[in-house]
Amino acid sequence: MEMDAQKRERGMEMDRILCDELLEEVLRRIPLRPSVSADVSLVSKRWLRLYRSSISCLHLRLSPDNCAPTSLSSFLSHFPRLVLLFATIVGGDDVSNFPDQILLSIASSCPKLRALRLKSEPVSLFPLISLSTSCPHLTSLHIAQARPFSFHWLVFLHSLQMLTIVFTPVPGEVDQVDALQRNFNAALKLETLVLDGIQRCDFGFASLWRSCKNLKTLRLYRCDGIGDDTSASSFVDCFNGLQEVELKWCGSIVNDILMRLVENCTSLNTLLIYHVGLKTMALAMSSKLEELSLINCKVEPGLLVTLGQRFRNLRELDLSFNEMLVDEEFISMLASCNCLRGLNVRGCEGLANASVVSMFKSCKQLESVDILNCPGIGAEAVELLVLNCPQLRLIWVEESKLSDVSRSWSSKNFVLVLNV
Numbered sequence: 001m002e003m004d005a006q007k008r009e010r011g012m013e014m015d016r017i018l019c020d021e022l023l024e025e026v027l028r029r030i031p032l033r034p035s036v037s038a039d040v041s042l043v044s045k046r047w048l049r050l051y052r053s054s055i056s057c058l059h060l061r062l063s064p065d066n067c068a069p070t071s072l073s074s075f076l077s078h079f080p081r082l083v084l085l086f087a088t089i090v091g092g093d094d095v096s097n098f099p100d101q102i103l104l105s106i107a108s109s110c111p112k113l114r115a116l117r118l119k120s121e122p123v124s125l126f127p128l129i130s131l132s133t134s135c136p137h138l139t140s141l142h143i144a145q146a147r148p149f150s151f152h153w154l155v156f157l158h159s160l161q162m163l164t165i166v167f168t169p170v171p172g173e174v175d176q177v178d179a180l181q182r183n184f185n186a187a188l189k190l191e192t193l194v195l196d197g198i199q200r201c202d203f204g205f206a207s208l209w210r211s212c213k214n215l216k217t218l219r220l221y222r223c224d225g226i227g228d229d230t231s232a233s234s235f236v237d238c239f240n241g242l243q244e245v246e247l248k249w250c251g252s253i254v255n256d257i258l259m260r261l262v263e264n265c266t267s268l269n270t271l272l273i274y275h276v277g278l279k280t281m282a283l284a285m286s287s288k289l290e291e292l293s294l295i296n297c298k299v300e301p302g303l304l305v306t307l308g309q310r311f312r313n314l315r316e317l318d319l320s321f322n323e324m325l326v327d328e329e330f331i332s333m334l335a336s337c338n339c340l341r342g343l344n345v346r347g348c349e350g351l352a353n354a355s356v357v358s359m360f361k362s363c364k365q366l367e368s369v370d371i372l373n374c375p376g377i378g379a380e381a382v383e384l385l386v387l388n389c390p391q392l393r394l395i396w397v398e399e400s401k402l403s404d405v406s407r408s409w410s411s412k413n414f415v416l417v418l419n420v
Helices: 002-017 020-028 034-043 047-052 069-076 099-108 125-134 152-156 205-211 229-240 253-262 280-284 303-309 327-333 353-362 379-388 404-412
Strands: 057-062 085-091 115-119 141-143 162-167 192-196 216-219 242-246 270-274 291-295 316-318 342-344 368-370 394-396 417-418
Touching: 034 280, 069 099, 085 099, 099 115, 099 125, 152 303, 205 229, 229 253, 242 253, 303 327, 327 353, 353 379, 379 394, 379 404, 404 417
Parallel strands: 057 085, 085 115, 115 141, 141 162, 162 192, 192 216, 216 242, 242 270, 270 291, 291 316, 316 342, 342 368, 368 394, 394 417
Antiparallel strands: none
């Protein structure tokens, strides 16, 4: 109590001296912590008002049991400079319409919003339309969307550059959106598009693909399709200028997408693939590729060697958690990868000391190496790697595999050693 009284007394003294502008500047420099708002409120209502008006970013955890949408609107109205909002909706007694109500409250209360991440159950079409018309300055949006799908609300988000949508599976049949809502023509400014959970027969994607002509990054997670037949035929319309593609848990469609990229995309420089089998059609990808990730993939015998010969400009290579990868094929691949700066083979249990020797013999520019959870690689090989990689600045390896020489050399040459 005495401490609170002292804080209140000091605050009241500053309250008399400082004008609003100076006090706002002081409050803006206070670290954003949950306890700060309570401390500031002890001083005066003026302090609390100015503190809230100085905040540009909020993290909220909402529940139907502790937050009414009308209360949220009132609360958000105290933050006129809010541009970044990250909200997580957790379970309660009734969550059926709660995400929609929350999104409507956000749309009506935060006209200056530039980035919104709403982690929740899917939201429906109407609050998305409200958001797109009420928050025209949004540049980044992360939501979950309910079926049936329609993307025409994106037309009003003229500043949107990054969009992430999670499509939650819905049991049984759902009615599809009529053709007028499904189809639209627009020139969206989207540069990064992340879609999670597209199903093979989902309608509504044709217009989205056609309207994304400025895409630089496309990430598909847990997708077993790219939409219905009309959507699939429009998919390549977003390939012009595409530089990075990431496919994660999309096993059934990976090879089809790779074939389309081979035939229609000439600007790709980064390809990341997770948890699939990879066929040799990947060889036809542009030889300009600089980053390749094949994580936990079942790669055909001999394919890695051919990939190394094909992609001689690789700067980053991630082959982590490929348990079947062995020394012979890995060494043969590295022989052609002379430009590598980053190499990750974490969890590759088939690799031994010979592979580490090939790293510093073939890849003179290596700056970072991850060899965690590779039981076949011992302390002697790690020491050779540290001593013979002059550009090395970062290495992930078990503490038990570091000799005294490795520790001393790493410390002397500013090499950061991590074991997590």
